[in-house]
Amino acid sequence: MKNGHLTDEQLQEILDTGILHSGPILPMHLGTCASCQKRLEAFQQLYAALATDPGFALAPTFADSVLDRIPTFRPLFWQRPAAKIALAITASAITLAGLLIFVNMRPLANGALQVFEIFKTAFFPLAAQMKQLFLWMGGNAKPFLYGGFGLFSAFIVERILLRQNVRHSH
């Protein structure tokens, strides 16, 4: 308090925080002192002016310019589905090759042959019937088999592409 009046710092503190940390006596003085009220009003005008827009506007296409600079998400090579399938096949082939080379497969192969024989005996009549059917169709079953295989391949490719599109849309 300078000469019984509020200092500029005190007036600004009142406007900044709504309170004066020095205590309630000084704001009471403000209610009765015309000089301090006049200075407070001058600060209030300054505050109002400072809160106004400085008048600088960014271009209307500003948002587009920013978005153009954000790179579109592209999955890394090993994150792509096709790469995952290729990696899975390669890994399986390596594992299989390792098994064939380093593990004695004879007992397992003998067991598998026995199982195959059982199945052959059980399903031979059915296989024979199927063969008869194909013969009856005059060998025309081949296009159906190729068609089914083609449809299945298209389904797999479509699934891979669709998943990529979904990723890109994010």
Added chain:
Amino acid sequence: MNEPVDETGLLVGRVQAGDRQAFRVFIEKYKRLVAAIVFRMVYNAADREELSQEIFLKIFENIKDFQGSAKISSWIGRIASNTCINHLRKKRLPLFADVSAAGQTLENVAGDSLTPECLNEQDDSHRNLQREINRLPAHHRLILTLFHFSEMNYDEIGKALKLPAGTVKSHLFRARQKLRERLLPAAREEA
């Protein structure tokens, strides 16, 4: 700036998830705030647009780190301030020097700061205020903008600029005092 918690929170959440359309809305919502900070800190009109874009790119890159404990406008204010300060440092422009004290005229420093359209629209007092603000040191201009335009308090500004709240307060008081004395001759006599 009034920030309805739900609406802003949802928007920020969508931007955090990488939604580009949500980020467009976000830019439209906060570009005025960023523009005000950049305008007050950088005088070169060509640099302003570029710098504003850079600020929004940084926001997009770092928004995953925004926890929601602070106001989003304060968080944006912090990124914008730091980007502007780095820009001034890179250009070797003074941060703490009073432009009028350094003997430079306003025309030298802020010749292109206001467009003719702007000047026509603004009245004399507003123009005088802009001119006097431009003469303040950069850190005073920044603190004034963050307090009065971004509505950040002493603590928030202090955290953004890595300054104690007391220092922010004294910078604010000094900046306003200078403006008041320069704009009102009577105040200068009082001082």
